[in-house]
Amino acid sequence: MLAFLIRRLLLLIPVLLGGTGVVFVLIQLAPGDPIDVLMGVYSSPEARAALREKYGLNDPAHVQYVRWLWAVLQGDWGTSIQQRVPVLPLVIEKFWITLLLTGAAALFATVLGVVAGVVSAVRQNTWIDRLVLVVSVFALSMPAYWLGLLFIFVFSVQLGWLPTGGLRSFIAEKTTLDVIEHMIMPGIVAGLTPAAIIARVARTAMLEVMRLDFMTALRAKGLSEGAVILRHALRNAAPTIVSMTGLQIGYLILGAALFVEIIFSWPGLGLEIYKSVIGRDMPMMLGLVLFSTCVFVLLNLVVDIIYRIINPRVRDS
Amino acid sequence: MAVTPEIAPVERPVWRPWALMTRHKSIAAGSAIVLLVVLMALLAPVLSPYDPNEVHPLDRLKPIGSPGYLLGADQQGRDMLTRLMWGARSSLAIAVLPLSISAIIGLALGAIAGYLGRLSETLIMRGMDVVFGLPPILLAIAVSATLGPGLVNLMLSLTIVLIPPMTRVTYQVVVGLKEQAFVEAARAAGASSFQIIFSQILPNSLAPTIAYAASLAGAMVVFGAGISFIGLGIQPPDPDWGRMINDGREVLDLKPHVSTLPGLAIFVLAAGFNFLGDGVRDLLDPRMRQ
Secondary structure, X not given: OHHHHHHHHHHHHHHHHHHHXXXXXXXXXXXXXXXXXXXXXXXXXXXXXXXXXHOOOOOOHHHHHHHHHHHHHXXXXXXXXXXXXXXXXXXXXXXXXHHHHHHHHHHHHHHHHHHHHHHHHHOOOOHHHHHHHHHHHHHHXXXXXXXXXXXXHHHHHHOOOOOOOOOOOOXXXXXXXXXXXXXXXXXXXXXXXXXXXXXXXXXXXXXXXXXXXXXXXXXXXXXXXXXXXXXXXXXXXXXXXXXXXXXXXXXXXXXXXXXXXXXXXXXXXXXXXXXXXXXXXXXXXXXXXXXXXXXXXXXXXXXXXXXHHHOHHHHOO | OOOXXXXXXXXXXXXXXXXXXXXXXXXXXXXXXXXXXXXXXXXXXXXXXXXXXXXXXXXXXXXXXXXXXXXXXXXXXXXXXXXXXXXXXXXXXXXXXXXXXXXHHHHHHHHHHHHHOHHHHHHHHHHHHHXXXXXXXXXXXXXXXXXXXXXXXXXXXHHHHHHHHHHHHHHHXXXXXXXXXXXXXXXXXXXXXXXXXXXXXXXXXXXXHHHHHHHHHHHHHHHHHXXXXXXXXXXXXXXXXXXXXXXXXXXXXXXXXXHHHHHHHHHHHHHHHHXXXXXXXXXXXXXXXX
């Protein structure tokens, strides 16, 4: 386990270096000259050249990359062009807000997905199995940015049950209940696609375990069907389900939640990325991408570690 | 006298589309939907009642079923039906082209890394790990934003995002194939690595890679339209489903048809591709057959 941990941590270095490298290349390719931003288009060529030299923009790309990486490591992530504040503190603040939403969505997706997957595997080829399969295909095909609009139209505009968006009300009491009310629709919309994927993976994993011989042995031993399914089959299928769920949560935090945040004006990372794309705020956008990449990589590490803990077959290899 | 051993004839899959359709309902349903959208896209210039960008200021926000506007009109009085038909073109291109191009690149890289091994394996697969380490949606957005909005750049960014998973799938298949007896036999017969990759490895790794690509087509429709929705895809005034949803948001409470119809179109096309992908995967991956 220790050797695995060390190897896995060492592997983070090239991945993070590569990830930051990609972000750096994107910064270089991004349209616009930083000198134009600093001095305006009508500055004299001499002054421009001097400033270019001063900021090291004439250095070879790899020197600039190392310098940029050093600044990033020290917490200097640049300044947002639109909001005129340092990028890193803003990104961290937004991250917690996104985590709140994705936490709720992940919980919803995991519970719904695992239950649906297990039930459809146990009742394979019955109407409920087919229903889960068809509904999961529909859920996979449902763009979150469309489902969100339908939800707003039905539950907010027509029925008036839930707020259309935002993190909390402007006028009402700022209570936890208020935040939860704002979280219901975006949480369900963001969780639906991952729930469908988890359900399909859980179904396949359960079916693979359930056709093994030891299941017959357990039943012959006189165990109740419930115990066979929950204590043995599910436990054996768990590693596959957990690793898929972890991956889905990663995609959720950094992907699906983006569209949901835009539709529901949820003030997290996703909405911030949208605003930075619309406002051509490259430092902000690349800071958000860099931060998300680090979170994604760390989350994958955590999933790998959990996978090894709950799967004795690979624990000691 | 040389003894020729009796070899059982290899059962070749026979191409019988009709039997395929009746036996696999999800392929039938999926291909019917996709075919319908393809026809709609191809025949848009003939069938659509108006020019997609033709504005009729007096007919702004006409509801569904108005005379002359079967599916209503948007904020500028452009015919929704016409724009939905034309918008099918970019949605199909976004779903199919990046997948095909990345599948070809992934097949090549995966075959090289898997078969040759050593340095090429380390370079290619570790390189893919790095790109794979970035969250796909953000990578696509970052690349699109850097290159500038537009259909070609959007497809380019999607291709970049798709290359690592495609390479990985092919690589895993090729590593398994490499040890098979028929590859051994080709090597013993003196075939070069290049010949083996082309005549043995690639033909046999095609099916799993195609099955994988097919399973992603539905997701690509949703994903690609999502990037257009953000404003990084097709530029106005040209019609695109993702863009149309975002443009219609401002009138959602009064005229929901403007943003919900293009969403419905994305959903239907994605469901068509997903049913088709499920069917193709069941067909090509015998383990999934029950």
